[in-house]
Amino acid sequence: MRYIFLFAFILMFAGCSGRFNPSVRTVVYDQGEAYYVPVNSRYSKMNANFINQGLPCRINDTLWIAADKYNENDSISQIMLKMFQGYAGCSSTLTYAQVQQILYYKEVQRIKEQIATQTMLNSISSSLQSTSNNFNQMSQTLSQTTNSLSNYNQMQQLNSTIRDGFNQINQSIINSNGGYFGGGSWFRR
Numbered sequence: 480m481r482y483i484f485l486f487a488f489i490l491m492f493a494g495c496s497g498r499f500n501p502s503v504r505t506v507v508y509d510q511g512e513a514y515y516v517p518v519n520s521r522y523s524k525m526n527a528n529f530i531n532q533g534l535p536c537r538i539n540d541t542l543w544i545a546a547d548k549y550n551e552n553d554s555i556s557q558i559m560l561k562m563f564q565g566y567a568g569c570s571s572t573l574t575y576a577q578v579q580q581i582l583y584y585k586e587v588q589r590i591k592e593q594i595a596t597q598t599m600l601n602s603i604s605s606s607l608q609s610t611s612n613n614f615n616q617m618s619q620t621l622s623q624t625t626n627s628l629s630n631y632n633q634m635q636q637l638n639s640t641i642r643d644g645f646n647q648i649n650q651s652i653i654n655s656n657g658g659y660f661g662g663g664s665w666f667r668r
Contacts, residue, residue, distance in 0.1 A: 499545040501565055506578055509541055513573040515581060516543040525569065534558065536569035543568055 501517040508514075509524055516522050522543040525536045532555040536542055544558070545566040553561075561567035573581070 499547065499566060501545075501568060506573065506581055512539070512541075513578045514541045514543075514570045515573055515577075516541065516570050517545070517568075519546045520544060521546050521549045522570075529555070534569070535562075537571065540569045540571050543570060 499517070499519060501520075503518050504515050505518050506513055507516050507522065509522065512524075514522065520543040522541045525534070525538060525540045525542050527538060529542065530536060530538060534542065534555060542558070544553075544561060548561055548566040550557075558567055
């Protein structure tokens, strides 16, 4: 069960690291053209001026830069450094078939994640149900033990009452006869 909670914890926070990941992409449209760019990036269409200055993109590609690394005053060399570090890159235009394939793949991924999440939730629910059953069994055992202890205490009280009763009977016999079994001493002389 400990592994299920560890898996759930990792799954919950795996996508929440806050770090830019250029492989997590989405389809965007710029001036009627579709591009596949990283999520949380800024992008603009390339022009000949940028390409002539040395950026390794083609005309009509889109240049993307991580949103948290974007600076509109960056020089070409600073953009090249960001490309080298993985914070910038180029994306070519997509065909209609490519866009449909990407959207289909994303839908399949969404369904798989939904199934995985449901499976994990079912597993956690099953574990909680098992824990609940174990708790109920322990509670019943504790209740039975308490009842047994209560019965034991009642038996002790009953034994004490009976013992007190016998002691009172013996004392009254001794007091009324002057001794055990008919007055006098134990021995006859």
